[in-house]
Amino acid sequence: MAALSAYSSPWPEPTPDPNPNPNPNSNTSCGVSSEDQTDQLQSLESFSSMPQDEPDSFSPSIPESNPNYQMPLPSPAESTSSSPPPTLLHISFNQDHGCFAAGTDHGFRIYNCDPFREIFRRDFERGGGIGVVEMLFRCNILALVGGGPDPQYPLNKVMIWDDHQSRCIGELSFRSEVRSVKLRRDRIIVVLEQKIFVYNFADLKLLHQIETIANPKGLCAVSQGVGSLVLVCPGLQKGQVRVEHYASKRTKFIMAHDSRIACFALTQDGQLLATSSTKGTLVRIFNTLDGTLLQEVRRGADRAEIYSLAFSSNAQWLAVSSDKGTVHVFNLKVNSGSARSEPRSTSDPTLPTSSLSFIKGEESIFIF
Incomplete structure (x- = not known):
């Protein structure tokens, strides 16, 4: 069974953070200790304010002046710099197939399908490998799992990421690596190699376990x-x-x-x-x-x-x-x-x- 770790803030209506944490790896943002990896189901704050209807587009509301919020798309001059291109680790469509997300060894990116264009990206400062990234329609909530040679998060954890707040707001920890994650407005499904866990999205209560x-x-x-x-x-x-x-x-x-x-x-x-x-x-x-x-x-x-x-x-x-x-x-x-x-x-x-x-x-x- 997974161990649940709660974060201090429930899911309020997104507002700009006057003091954004510039380091996504910081313990105040997402970090937890290995002691959290237990078999006991712990209480978690209510997620009742999660968006019920997706907006018309993936349009973050944090001001663009926040440098930790949205990485600008590279110009042709920047694209030819000496920095190596990111390595693709994962691709998945959102639920209505209007967008898809790509996990790389530096972070993740969001693309619109028609017309095709990159509409968002986030590159983490250290490590940054994302092996699984799942969108919830077009809202600001994503599920992330570390991956690649330098993963951003442990491979046995599902991080619930709120990109309005630019931080993780919850996590699910397991005793083995997470193979995939599926999201619905009312459920989170986590797939391990020989088990599947079904959680209620409102409170992360475990509803079903499948062998x-x-x-x-x-x-x-x-x-x-x-x-x-x-x-x-x-x-x-x-x-x-x-x-x-x-x-x-x-x-x-x-x-x-x-x-x-x-x-x-x-x-x-x-x-x-x-x-x-x-x-x-x-x-x-x-x-x-x-x-x-x-x-x-x-x-x-x-x-x-x-x-x-x-x-x-x-x-x-x-x-x-x-x-x-x-x-x-x-x-x-x-x-x-x-x-x-x-x-x-x-x-x-x-x-x-x-x-x-x-x-x-x-x-x-x-x-x-």
């Missing part, structure tokens, strides 16, 4: 529908996935593949699940409610390592990337709203029609 098979990649997917939490993670057997429906308090186990699970993705409403195995030749789409196999698409005949799966917002398209240097985009025949397999009434005429009956259209985009 999994060895999960070094930290595979976990969470729905983002309001009032409906669906969590998918590896089961306890090779090729098995576990689906937790928290609203109905139901657990569904799906034997998705004969080989180990390599990757999976969940639709926003949590009704469709796409999975791939370590073979990387087939991708299967399941109904999460009853485990029914709805569709199967073939990426190729050769073994491949699947890097990621992603549904479009309407679940009409599924993108599959692999170590072959390609991204396959499949036109699906399933309907997320009803979670039943049914033909689409329209198709994109620009996509070639496959000779395989279970694929309506497929496009390969080569990445160089």
